[in-house]
Amino acid sequence: ETGVTQTPRHLVMGMTNKKSLKCEQHLGHNAMYWYKQSAKKPLELMFVYSLEERVENNSVPSRFSPECPNSSHLFLHLHTLQPEDSALYLCASSQDRRTGGISGYTFGSGTRLTVV
Amino acid sequence: QQQVKQSPQSLIVQKGGISIINCAYENTAFDYFPWYQQFPGKGPALLIAIRPDVSEKKEGRFTISFNKSAKQFSLHIMDSQPGDSATYFCAASGRGNTPLVFGKGTRLSVIA
Numbered sequence: 001e002t003g004v005t006q007t008p009r010h011l012v013m014g015m016t017n018k019k020s021l022k023c024e025q026h027l028g029h030n031a032m033y034w035y036k037q038s039a040k041k042p043l044e045l046m047f048v049y050s051l052e053e054r055v056e057n058n059s060v061p062s063r064f065s066p067e068c069p070n071s072s073h074l075f076l077h078l079h080t081l082q083p084e085d086s087a088l089y090l091c092a093s094s095q096d097r098r099t100g101g102i103s104g105y106t107f108g109s110g111t112r113l114t115v116v
Numbered sequence: 117q118q119q120v121k122q123s124p125q126s127l128i129v130q131k132g133g134i135s136i137i138n139c140a141y142e143n144t145a146f147d148y149f150p151w152y153q154q155f156p157g158k159g160p161a162l163l164i165a166i167r168p169d170v171s172e173k174k175e176g177r178f179t180i181s182f183n184k185s186a187k188q189f190s191l192h193i194m195d196s197q198p199g200d201s202a203t204y205f206c207a208a209s210g211r212g213n214t215p216l217v218f219g220k221g222t223r224l225s226v227i228a
Contacts (some may be wrong), residue, residue, distance in 0.1 A: 041220060098211075
């Protein structure tokens with residue numbers, strides 16, 4: 001384990017469902033991120049939180065709603081998703097946003113989401 | 117607009133050979149260039165990084181070559197091994213607190 005834990009590992013949901021992805025880190029990092037990883041596309045940054053405050057929202061549809069209740073936990077709430085939202089959702093944390101510090105960004109293993 | 121362009125998309129190399137992955141960027145404000153390695157079922161992990169004040173950085177079998185004038189940087193894996201088979205992402209970031217931007221990734225397969 002890298003120190004960033006994501007649950008669940010796999011999720012299948014219908015387009016009318018509501019579900020949440022969870023991310024947890026106890027590395028003492030100040031920043032947390034949600035990335036979307038789709039085949040043949042760059043890692044897409046979705047949201048950035050720094051010290052529990054959202055600092056970046058990259059034009060993500062409102063059907064994705066992040067929540068950062070404290071510096072160790074990050075959630076991604078999902079509702080009325082579309083099949084094209086099927087992807088691997090990665091959570092990451094870092095000591096600083098620009099480089100990630102000496103260890104870089106620490107990623108979790110991701111949640112493989114399938115929308116049917 | 118893709119900020120970091122990575123090639124090739126996939127690469128097959130014989131064991132013991134040299135793997136070369138290339139990246140190009142346009143934003144001259146970028147001043148930090150890491151490479152991340154991702155194994156199946158895992159998230160990416162930092163492999164090696166370079167800043168533009170040097171033209172090359174080597175860590176074991178992994179070397180980054182950086183060409184500031186051409187706005188290009190590349191990852192060389194010497195004596196490639198089957199255990200190096202993974203997806204490799206180049207990335208870049210600039211001044212201030214802007215997060216990393218990643219390339220599309222290169223799937224490397226090292227065959228015996």
